[in-house]
Amino acid sequence: MTGILSELSRLLDLAEGLAWAATLVFVRVGAMVALMPGLGDPVVPQRVKLALVVAFAIVLSPMLAERLASDMPGPTFLALGSEAVSGLILGIGLRLFLVALTTAAAIIAQATTLSQLFAGAAPEPQPAIGNLLTMAGIALAMISGLHVRAAQLVMLSYDFLPAARLPLSSEAADWSVALIGRCFGLAFTLSAPFVIASVLYNLALGAINRAMPTLMVSMVGAPALTLGGMAMLAVAAPVILMVWLAALSDHMAAPFGAVP
Template identity: 25%
Template structure:
């Protein structure tokens, strides 16, 4: 029974943002998932034990199904955080901050400083708002929505993930829209200046102003950006 609960909890933590970071050792993640599974076992005993007490080959199907359900509950917030990383990359391109990629704060993949700042700030706000409590509560309630012992509906799981991607993309596009509009208007204005005075090296003159204006815009909007990112998480995760 504990193995069945651990499969769902462990698969969720394996993909959950923050907990699945490359900066956290596998030992810490294992004991964290094991401790949460132990804490939930007394509460789920009457629900889980009758379905797994028989043993046999059906236990393999239970483990596979639990892994799929746990991964789905972890991928929804992970897609949401990856959307913020996409927003950071779009903002960096819009304001001309094309610096070489450095080591990421959360993962091993290289990324620029603006993306690291925005993604780490958004994830920190999520932890301050106890988003992991929302996820663990949803995992506990999932045993009544997706009972143990049967294979989950793959079509509903894919619809849930695609709806999450759609809502996340629309939200991140709205968060990045001031920077996209600023970059578009600035480049159109620079293009007009270049047509009026072709002899002026517009690229070398415009880049510092584009970067300065973009950084000022980041300074005035980053607080509202990460707060809206944190406030919209319950709406995205409410499936």
């Protein structure tokens, strides 16, 4: 009888540890999913988001329970808050890459005079090129297994963001500044062909205007710029999306690595 009670007590302790580990994983994953591209968008219903977070927690908790048990403190509100902060850091890192794609689309729209096309049609004001690239980028990321990589990212994050411990503010600030700079550089890189083409177009337009002052070069050149920009977008969009997806994949493989 004593042996049965001891075994039951051991099972209860194991179940308690697993439940607490699942709670910590649930909080971290929930905060990350709230900001993830695609899964965290406002168009996704809250019940669907909750189901996704529960599914992530069910899958990851058994694999992380033994790892978390070694250095995991007892149940405290501070531990839950620390996990929420860690999850928000992961989610913000992923969301910045979507912001980079939107910024690149805004630069492209300004360079091709398409910035006001269908303005105000989306919940967030952005040009039609922004809607196109954002939707295509999210779809491409989901097809490429974003959910699987997100699960791997959560498992990897415990090497840099230990469970139930607040990250150092100095390290978080350095990482966020470096990542913001990288995302802005990525946005300019994606839009660079359109910026260069726009500069060449305006230089050519200025030369023509100097040679023929009476010609309405703006009226003649505006349709050519718009048509050329749309044709260039059709050719460059697949390359832009593949470069963006590769950058997102590199970040998810090494989220806290050296950022150039």
